[in-house]
Amino acid sequence: MLKKVFFWIAVILIAVWFLTPIVMIFLAAFTPAEDYYNPHRIIPSHLTFEHLYKLLFLLDGWKSIIISVEVALIAIGLSFLIGLPAGYAMARYKFKGKRAINLTILLTRSIPLIVVAVPLIVIYMKVGLSDTVLGVALAHTAMILPFVVLITSSIFSGISVEYEEAGMVFGLTHFQSFVKITLPLALPGLAASAIYSFIMSWNEVFVASILTLTNRTLPAHILNTAMASPDYFKFAAGVMMAVPAMIFIFFTRKYLISMWGISLK
Amino acid sequence: MARVRIENLKKYFGEVKALDGITLEIEDGEFLVLLGPSGCGKTTLLRSVSGLESVTSGKIFFNDRDVTNLQPKDRNISMVFQSYAVWPHMKVRDNIGYPMKIKGHSKEEIEKRVKWAANMLNISELLDRYPSQLSGGQRQRVAVARAIVLNPAVLLMDEPLSNLDALLRVKMRSELKKLQEELGVTTIYVTHDQVEAMTMGDRIAVMNRGKLQQVGTASEIYHKPVNMFVAGFIGSPQMNFLRAKTVSDGAKTILKGHGVDIPISSDPGLEEVVVGIRPEHIGLGKGEVSFEATVFFIEKLMSSTIIHATLEDGKEIVSMIPGDHEFKNGEKVTMSFSTEKIHLFDPKTERRIET
Ligand SMILES: Nc1ncnc2c1ncn2[C@@H]1O[C@H](COP(=O)(O)OP(=O)(O)OP(=O)(O)O)[C@@H](O)[C@H]1O
Ligand SMILES: [Mg+2]
Numbered sequence: 001m002l003k004k005v006f007f008w009i010a011v012i013l014i015a016v017w018f019l020t021p022i023v024m025i026f027l028a029a030f031t032p033a034e035d036y037y038n039p040h041r042i043i044p045s046h047l048t049f050e051h052l053y054k055l056l057f058l059l060d061g062w063k064s065i066i067i068s069v070e071v072a073l074i075a076i077g078l079s080f081l082i083g084l085p086a087g088y089a090m091a092r093y094k095f096k097g098k099r100a101i102n103l104t105i106l107l108t109r110s111i112p113l114i115v116v117a118v119p120l121i122v123i124y125m126k127v128g129l130s131d132t133v134l135g136v137a138l139a140h141t142a143m144i145l146p147f148v149v150l151i152t153s154s155i156f157s158g159i160s161v162e163y164e165e166a167g168m169v170f171g172l173t174h175f176q177s178f179v180k181i182t183l184p185l186a187l188p189g190l191a192a193s194a195i196y197s198f199i200m201s202w203n204e205v206f207v208a209s210i211l212t213l214t215n216r217t218l219p220a221h222i223l224n225t226a227m228a229s230p231d232y233f234k235f236a237a238g239v240m241m242a243v244p245a246m247i248f249i250f251f252t253r254k255y256l257i258s259m260w261g262i263s264l265k
Numbered sequence: 266m267a268r269v270r271i272e273n274l275k276k277y278f279g280e281v282k283a284l285d286g287i288t289l290e291i292e293d294g295e296f297l298v299l300l301g302p303s304g305c306g307k308t309t310l311l312r313s314v315s316g317l318e319s320v321t322s323g324k325i326f327f328n329d330r331d332v333t334n335l336q337p338k339d340r341n342i343s344m345v346f347q348s349y350a351v352w353p354h355m356k357v358r359d360n361i362g363y364p365m366k367i368k369g370h371s372k373e374e375i376e377k378r379v380k381w382a383a384n385m386l387n388i389s390e391l392l393d394r395y396p397s398q399l400s401g402g403q404r405q406r407v408a409v410a411r412a413i414v415l416n417p418a419v420l421l422m423d424e425p426l427s428n429l430d431a432l433l434r435v436k437m438r439s440e441l442k443k444l445q446e447e448l449g450v451t452t453i454y455v456t457h458d459q460v461e462a463m464t465m466g467d468r469i470a471v472m473n474r475g476k477l478q479q480v481g482t483a484s485e486i487y488h489k490p491v492n493m494f495v496a497g498f499i500g501s502p503q504m505n506f507l508r509a510k511t512v513s514d515g516a517k518t519i520l521k522g523h524g525v526d527i528p529i530s531s532d533p534g535l536e537e538v539v540v541g542i543r544p545e546h547i548g549l550g551k552g553e554v555s556f557e558a559t560v561f562f563i564e565k566l567m568s569s570t571i572i573h574a575t576l577e578d579g580k581e582i583v584s585m586i587p588g589d590h591e592f593k594n595g596e597k598v599t600m601s602f603s604t605e606k607i608h609l610f611d612p613k614t615e616r617r618i619e620t
Contacts, residue, residue, distance in 0.1 A: 160350065162347075162350035164315050165344075166346060166352070168316075168336070168338060169315055169343060170363060170415075171338045171367035172338060173336065173338060184354050196272065246406040
C-alpha cells in the first residue's frame with residue numbers, strides 16, 4: 001500500500017518535473033502579447049496562433065523546418081550508409097587494429113564540434129560547401145557517424161551469427177542472408193538509433209549557425225531571429241522546435257514497440 | 266544423397282590447429298557421428314563440410330564433385346545448429362518453408378512439403394506460432410523439419426540435443442535416428458555424448474586435438490580401441506590402465522604390475538606394457554586373474570554399483586558390478602577379471618598391441 005503511494009508520488013513528481021516547462025512554453029507561445037505582459041494574468045484570455053504564424057510564414061520559419069528535415073535525412077542516410085557496414089564488420093569480424101579503431105571512434109565522440117568548426121568553415125568556403133544544406137548535413141554526418149558505428153555494432157553483436165549462417169546454409173549468399181535475416185532482426189534497434197540520430201541533427205545549433213547564412217536549419221534560424229524578438233516569439237519558436245520532434249518520436253515509438261513485440265525472444 | 270570424402274583436411278586458426286589432416290569417407294546414407302572432447306575440432310570439421318568455414322588445405326568431395334571452395338548455398342546441404350537458429354521473425358511455417366522459398370518452389374509445393382515435414386516431426390499444430398512461443402524441444406523439432414524439407418545431399422547436426430533435458434534427449438535420440446533411416450540421408454552428427462554416439466551412429470569417428478583417432482562401428486570402438494585415448498574416452502566409467510612388466514619364462518608370459526599377475530598367451534614383444542581393463546569387466550570373487558583390493562568409495566546407481574578401490578601398492582582401480590551392493594570403506598574385497606577382456610597398449614606410442 002505504502003509502496004503504491006510512493007510510486008504514484010514519484011510518478012507525479014517526475015511528470016511535473018518534465019511537463020511544467022513544456023506546458024509553460026506552450027501556454028506562452030499561444031498567449032496574446034497584451035496578456036503576456038499583463039502581470040495579473042497567468043491564464044490567457046484567449047489563445048492566438050499569431051506568433052506561430054508570423055514565425056512560420058513571415059520570418060521564414062517554414063523554410064528552415066524543411067532545411068532541418070533535409071539536413072537530418074541526408075545526415076542519417078549517409079551515416080547509415082557508411083556506419084552500418086562498419087558496425088557489422090566490428091561486430092562480426094576479428095581483424096588487426098580493431099580495438100584501435102574502436103577507440104578512435106569513441107575519441108571522436110569526445111571532441112566537441114566547436115573545436116573543428118573554424119577549420120571546417122575555412123575548408124567549406126574553399127570547396128563551396130558553405131551555406132549549403134549538404135554542407136551542414138556532412139558536418140552532422142561527422143557528428144552522427146561514430147554513434148551509428150558503435151550502436152549498430154552492438155546491435156549486430158546481439159544477433160546470433162547462427163541465424164545468418166542458417167540463411168547461408170539454406171540457400172542465401174552472405175549478403176542476401178544479411179539483408180533477409182539479420183537486418184529485419186536488427187530493425188527495432190536500427191530504427192531507435194535512426195530516431196536518436198534525427199534528434200541529434202535536429203537539435204544541433206552551433207555548427208549549423210556557423211556554416212550557413214541563408215540556408216539555416218530551424219535551431220540556427222531561431223537562434224538568429226527569434227532571440228532578438230519579444231519573449232512570446234521565443235516561446236513560439238520553442239514550440240516549433242519541440243512539436244515535430246515529439247510527433248516523430250510518438251509515431252516511431254508505436255512502431256518500435258510493435259516491432260519489439262515480435263522480434264524479441 | 267551423397268557420399269562424402271574428406272582428404273587431408275587442415276584448418277588452422279593462427280597457431281591453433283583445429284583440424285590437423287583429417288581423411289574420412291562417409292558412405293551414401295550413412296549416419297556418422299563425430300565424437301570427441303571439447304575443443305577437438307568437431308564443430309570446425311562440420312562447418313568445413315558445410316562451407317561456413319574455409320579450409321587451410323585439403324579437399325572435400327560430395328560424390329565426385331569437389332565442393333571445397335563452393336559457397337554453403339551451392340553444396341545442397343542442410344544443418345541443425347546447436348542453438349537451433351530458428352529465425353525469430355518468421356512463423357514456424359515460414360521457417361520450415363523458407364529453404365524452399367529461396368530455391369523458388371511454388372506455393373502449393375512448399376505448403377505440401379511443410380505439411381509433410383511438420384508431420385514427420387509431430388509439430389503440425391505449431392505451424393502458426395512464432396519461435397518465441399515454443400519450448401526448447403519444439404524449437405529443436407522445427408530446426409530439424411527445416412533441415413529435411415528439401416532432401417539435402419548431406420545433413421549436418423551440431424550437438425542438436427545438448428540443450429534438451431535428459432528425458433527429452435533420450436526420446437529425440439531414437440526419433441532422429443528413425444527419421445534419418447527413413448529418409449536415408451547422409452548425416453554427420455557432432456556430439457560429445459558417447460551414449461548418443463553409440464546408439465545413433467552407423468559408425469563413430471573419434472577425434473582428439475584436430476586428428477582422427479579411430480573410425481568404426483560402436484562395437485569396434487568399444488572392443489578394439491586403437492589407442493589409449495579412444496580406450497579411455499569410450500566407456501563409462503573410464504577404462505583402468507595398469508602398467509605392467511613382461512616376464513617370460515620360456516613357456517608362459519606373465520604381465521606383472523601393481524601386484525597383479527596376468528598370464529597371457531602371446532608375448533607382446535615389449536618389456537613394459539599398459540594393460541587396459543574396463544570397470545564392467547572386473548567382477549567380485551575369484552576368477553582367472555584375481556587380486557585383493559581395498560574399497561574406499563562406492564557409487565550406487567541401483568542398477569549397478571561402481572566400486573573405487575586401491576590395489577596393494579595404492580593404485581586406484583574401478584569396478585562396476587550389476588545390482589545394488591553395500592560395501593564399507595576400507596573393506597577388503599577379492600576382484601577378478603578374465604584375460605580375454607584385457608587390452609594391451611604400448612606405453613610409448615599409446616597404440617594398441619594386437620595379441
Ligand atoms: N573462429 C575461431 N578462431 C580461433 N580459434 C577457433 C575458432 N573456432 C574454433 N577455434 C579453435 O579451434 C579448436 C576446435 O574448435 P571446435 O569449435 O571445432 O571444437 P569442438 O570440438 O566443436 O568443441 P565443443 O565440443 O566444445 O563444441 C578449439 O581449440 C577452438 O578454440
Ligand atoms: Mg562444437
